[in-house]
Amino acid sequence: MSYTFLSQHFEQRYHLQHLGAICGWDQSTMMPPGGSEARAEAMSTLAVLCHQQLQDPRLADWFAAAEQEPLAPQHTVSLAEMRRQWHDATLLPEELVRAMSLAGSRCEHAWRSLRPANDWAGYLPLFEEVLNLSRQAASARAEALGLSQYDSLLEQYEPGMRSERLDTLFGDIKSWLPGLITQVQDKQRDETLLQPKGPFAIEQQRALGLEVMALLGFDFDHGRLDVSVHPFCGGVSEDVRLTTRYNEQDVTQALMGIIHETGHARYEQGLPAHWRRLPVGQARSMGIHESQSLFFEMQLARHPAFIARLAPLLERHFGAQPAFSPDNMARLYTRVTPGLIRVDADEVTYPAHIMLRYEIERDLIEGKMEARDLPERWDQLMQSYLGLGTKGNYRDGCLQDIHWTDGSFGYFPSYTLGAIYAAQQAAAIQQLTPLEQLIENRLTSVFSWLQKNIWQQASLLDTDRLIEQACGQPLDATAFRQHLQTRYLG
Structure with a gap:
């Protein structure tokens, strides 16, 4: 049962990542220049939500319980991959994740005009x-x-x-x-x-x-x-x-x-x-x-x-x-x-x-x-x-x-x-x-x-x-x- 809970949780994360990917695609293809700051903040918020989801306090218990469940070999591999992503997400504090997303969105948007202008400064x-x-x-x-x-x-x-x-x-x-x-x-x-x-x-x-x-x-x-x-x-x-x-x-x-x-x-x-x-x-x-x-x-x-x-x-x-x-x-x-x-x-x-x-x-x-x-x-x-x-x-x-x-x-x-x-x-x-x-x-x-x-x-x-x-x-x-x-x- 715990493996099922984990699967549902990671599927929800997939949906959030889907939204983030489309927001990023739109930022690069269709977004008007004036939307850059609002988009940077929105994508930063979404990045934090994804990060928070992997820091859900229930996950540790679910992982511990799932490892005791009889799982097919493929599900065992799946569990290990979910654990790897979970462990990776716990390495950074939320404030740093937010700051990195915001700084990255701002730098990437500015780069689009600074590069053609040869503006290193x-x-x-x-x-x-x-x-x-x-x-x-x-x-x-x-x-x-x-x-x-x-x-x-x-x-x-x-x-x-x-x-x-x-x-x-x-x-x-x-x-x-x-x-x-x-x-x-x-x-x-x-x-x-x-x-x-x-x-x-x-x-x-x-x-x-x-x-x-x-x-x-x-x-x-x-x-x-x-x-x-x-x-x-x-x-x-x-x-x-x-x-x-x-x-x-x-x-x-x-x-x-x-x-x-x-x-x-x-x-x-x-x-x-x-x-x-x-x-x-x-x-x-x-x-x-x-x-x-x-x-x-x-x-x-x-x-x-x-x-x-x-x-x-x-x-x-x-x-x-x-x-x-x-x-x-x-x-x-x-x-x-x-x-x-x-x-x-x-x-x-x-x-x-x-x-x-x-x-x-x-x-x-x-x-x-x-x-x-x-x-x-x-x-x-x-x-x-x-x-x-x-x-x-x-x-x-x-x-x-x-x-x-x-x-x-x-x-x-x-x-x-x-x-x-x-x-x-x-x-x-x-x-x-x-x-x-x-x-x-x-x-x-x-x-x-x-x-x-x-x-x-x-x-x-x-x-x-x-x-x-x-x-x-x-x-x-x-x-x-x-x-x-x-x-x-x-």
Whole structure:
């Protein structure tokens, strides 16, 4: 009976989180500027309500009693996931939760206008408040969990992952990535590359995006596509919200952005319906979530066989032009060029952007650097990793991402972890059938494999066990390296 009480309690929390997600989506897509302060206060109140719900004094007794009840194995796992979320929520005082939500909403809203204005001075005091509160949260979490401050935040996004393991993993990637970037650039130097000629009307880009989402199996009865400054996927399984951004001079960017977010959405829509309102039925980790978006964008959509399916769609929506030939589009989508912007980065240089952010956010949280030092450190690491400078260019440097505006420290490693997991999943699928054949003939077979091995597993297994069961081995960058070498060097 106590397990039933807990399930009902956590389902109520799911409904509150659903409301919060839609409020956040509206804030990013449709809310008038004048509503920002009221929305920040409303979302802060909702965050506190969610926090209070997990501090209900009845929960301790229910957990103690439920652990004595005869439960099926899946319910035992479900109970453990509910306990993990409950324990996590008890680590922070209500006042800190409220302050973090309010400061994050204010900083994120201001960032939307401060970034285009290149206004670091205006952003700094807002960011300092977010960082200060995040450090307080990290200290409280670290003391309770027996972890370092940064690892205590990493735990929120990647349960079980530690910075020591990341240092080893990223250290391995650093040992071969610079050489690979150089080799690929040398190989591509003499390639002929045609840029599609615009303008490309936004409505036509949207129509193309919707058609590709349908090709990828997106369920439009339980989701929609909109526009925001920073593309994202939010909402809940039954009500998934995707966003992208359009550039009338560049059709390629928004299309891949939509495909990326569709990967996130398919994961959400594919979670087990009978579990999805409980913690055990939700996404395992952000690294696994990113593995789905990167599987769709990198493993599938940039594969020559998939580009051959995209080319006629581009011609149908925008008219024929030489740049839309499959061979040219494949070269465009696999062009390796170090750049300043993470979301526009190619598949090979992308890990450098993540390792840069990981080193900075770890040192910010651990107190090894201050917010005012961010632009200089960013420029130094960008020079070191990609040979590019950002002095005075805050917009394309340390102001480019939305994550730190609301205190999402510990999130960035998920992107490269996701790329590694995606490569492992693609390698496992190809042991059964070549991916090219599946893309050409039975794209649904790819989704069936993901549904069975990733989506329907939700949080029934921890991340290492999930990947080992699906791919035959735990987290390992070998498949990722082999994928990059095969695709870019032949």
